[in-house]
Amino acid sequence: MREKILSSLKEYALEIIISLIAIVLMFLNPNKAYLGVKNAVSTYLNLLPVIISVALLSGFISEVVPKEKIKKILGKESGFKGMLIGAIWGTLMIGPAYAFFPFFREMINKGARVGVIATTIGAWAIKVPWIPFAITLLGIKYVLLLNLFVFVYAMLSGLFVEYFMTHFGKGGQK
Secondary structure, eight states, X not given: OHHHHHHHHHHTHHHHHHHHHHHHHHXXXXXXXXXXXXXXXXXXXXHHHHXXXXXXXXXXXXXXXXXXXXHHXXXXXXXXXXXXXXXXXXXXXXXXXXXXXXHHHHHHHTTOOHHXXXXXXXXXXXXXXXXXXXXXXXXXXXXXXXXXXXXXXXXHHHHHHHHHHHHHSOTTOO
């Protein structure tokens, strides 16, 4: 029993420390503590639909889409087409990147190339819904050129990540 308690304390040390600091701060300044909790709950509620959507998408991919299909579309044999799909997919994605990391892990487990996932994350910098607004402020030439460079950079960074992971890392595979 004692070993179990010590193990739990070690495993959740950071959470315990943060909780203790929060409790102390609540006594030192309850108004700010209330605002902090209020903002945290508000942020969580705003992100909840994205987190649930990503969880459902991950579950769908995991249970419905065959591994061979993922390998064919986004795997090693996909070549440039797979990188292009990753880049286009990244430009269309919305929401916080960290919410999608479990989904990306599932895609890699299903056979997607690490480079395709890195390309997707890099292309995420392009916000398609914001392009018209950016054009009105910065001009069409600048916005289109900037997004083109981000798109190309995303693909190049995907290739670099893939190269280094296959030559110096685990290749992204479990």
